[in-house]
Amino acid sequence: MVSLDHPVPGVDYPRTFQEFDVRFVSEEACREYLRRLRWPQGFQCPHCGVPGEPWMTARGVLHCRACQGQTSVTAGTVFEGTRKPLRTWFLAMWFVTSQKHGASALGLQRVLGLGSYQTAWAWLHKLRRAMVRPGRDRLTGPVEVDETYVGGPEEGVRGRETLDKTPVVIAAEARGRGIGRIRLRRIGDASSETLLPFIQSAVTPGSVVHTDGWSGYAGLGSVGYEHRVTPLKRSGSPAHELMPRVHKVAALLKRWLLGTHHGGVQPFHLDYYLDEYTFRFNRRTSRARGLLFHRLAQQAVATGPAPYHRLVAHGAVEQVRG
Numbered sequence: 001m002v003s004l005d006h007p008v009p010g011v012d013y014p015r016t017f018q019e020f021d022v023r024f025v026s027e028e029a030c031r032e033y034l035r036r037l038r039w040p041q042g043f044q045c046p047h048c049g050v051p052g053e054p055w056m057t058a059r060g061v062l063h064c065r066a067c068q069g070q071t072s073v074t075a076g077t078v079f080e081g082t083r084k085p086l087r088t089w090f091l092a093m094w095f096v097t098s099q100k101h102g103a104s105a106l107g108l109q110r111v112l113g114l115g116s117y118q119t120a121w122a123w124l125h126k127l128r129r130a131m132v133r134p135g136r137d138r139l140t141g142p143v144e145v146d147e148t149y150v151g152g153p154e155e156g157v158r159g160r161e162t163l164d165k166t167p168v169v170i171a172a173e174a175r176g177r178g179i180g181r182i183r184l185r186r187i188g189d190a191s192s193e194t195l196l197p198f199i200q201s202a203v204t205p206g207s208v209v210h211t212d213g214w215s216g217y218a219g220l221g222s223v224g225y226e227h228r229v230t231p232l233k234r235s236g237s238p239a240h241e242l243m244p245r246v247h248k249v250a251a252l253l254k255r256w257l258l259g260t261h262h263g264g265v266q267p268f269h270l271d272y273y274l275d276e277y278t279f280r281f282n283r284r285t286s287r288a289r290g291l292l293f294h295r296l297a298q299q300a301v302a303t304g305p306a307p308y309h310r311l312v313a314h315g316a317v318e319q320v321r322g
């Protein structure tokens with residue numbers, strides 16, 4: 001199997017923490033790295049659109065030579081308006097990507113020595129918003145699709161009643177006996193109006209899509225997929241044997257939410273945890289953790305800012321349990 005993050009020749013990233021530590025020793029070095037990620041073809045003025053090297057002040061403000069407009073490498077990115085050194089952000093990105101299961105807010109606060117839990121929590125949420133690349137490739141068949149339920153006090157309830165749980169639809173590529181890439185989405189219900197658009201956005205048309213006999217999937221053939229149905233009732237086998245990949249992903253996701261995040265995830269934030277989980281899962285075979293850091297930094301400068309008030313707009317900061 002080809003690693004999904006097979007190092008691309010010419011991609012510039014630190015391979016070890018020692019390399020990282022030496023390279024990003026100053027604010028200037030961090031800014032320069034972000035500048036190259038943001039404008040890989042060279043700087044282009046966001047005001048007048050004219051390309052050409054800007055001049056940069058000591059504080060990192062870029063001045064366009066054509067219109068004299070000012071910008072900064074962090075304006076319009078995840079890092080916009082930060083009062084902390086970029087090196088601290090870089091350390092956060094390194095910590096988040098070098099840990100197999102990621103970091104909790106408490107863990108990040110401790111390792112970076114951040115003054116408040118809220119800051120660490122907000123940083124993780126900002127970085128999570130950069131973990132799904134816009135316009136990413138769709139999965140290719142064969143793909144298993146099924147729903148699961150996360151949260152709530154009990155596991156193991158099968159059916160379409162949510163019982164205080166949040167339904168999540170999972171698509172997993174079948175690769176031999178193993179799993180390729182995945183896509184996850186929180187859903188309001190398991191109707192065809194919800195499930196079909198998810199599949200259309202997640203899976204390349206023409207692919208074989210394997211589901212159970214739920215009516216919400218009945219229209220797959222008419223929207224361009226080769227629909228393989230295994231009705232649960234007639235098969236006589238438990239669901240986890242019919243959709244082994246989806247069920248494995250569901251079990252790992254639940255373990256991750258309980259383990260790394262102590263189950264303290266609120267439903268309105270779940271989308272972002274699903275993005276982080278997908279980001280990690282789809283790169284799980286990559287041995288180059290530094291490349292993961294590079295990808296996250298690259299996506300962070302392509303992702304808009306998420307001010308604190310927006311992160312908590314739907315409720316309070318999640319509290320750590322246990």
Ligand SMILES: [Zn+2]
Binds near residue numbers: 045046047049067
């Ligand atoms: Zn300009």
